């Protein structure tokens with residue numbers, strides 16, 4: 001059992017209760033990055049890999065993302081996993097529009113990223129045709145480790161994002177290219 005006399009003396013100049021210096025942006029970024037609520041938009045095989053990512057072997061909860069949100073207004077990250085037919089494009093966009101800022105998007109797998117092997121008249125050749133994408137996860141299908149890597153990339157984006165980025169002219173211009181006000 002340790003006693004007070006066992007506690008190592010602080011070096012001169014740093015004694016006392018101490019303090020923690022940071023900026024508000026960094027504190028907010030840290031909180032956001034470690035509590036990203038995912039909305040899985042899974043349409044086919046890649047969705048199964050996402051299910052594995054949520055399971056106990058890979059356990060996305062370790063990253064603060066165990067709270068799956070099927071309501072867009074309570075979600076932070078849209079994970080599109082699977083083939084998106086052109087008819088589904090407007091639905092993906094509708095879900096994206098219902099999410100509150102700041103929101104991020106991950107395209108999981110070749111289909112969501114580029115249409116994958118389905119270079120056909122009916123398949124959207126990448127969800128970035130209808131919404132902006134922050135992270136692309138390659139693979140057909142990607143392994144859960146890759147999906148986790150994608151989530152960690154979004155964590156980095158969230159950590160380093162300034163509070164006024166979403167009001168910036170650059171971000172508004174990006175949304176305008178998708179016809180979003």
Ligand code: SF4
Nearest residue numbers: 045046109111140141
């Ligand atoms: S990328 Fe491959 S595994 Fe993923 S949805 Fe497309 S065909 Fe299926």
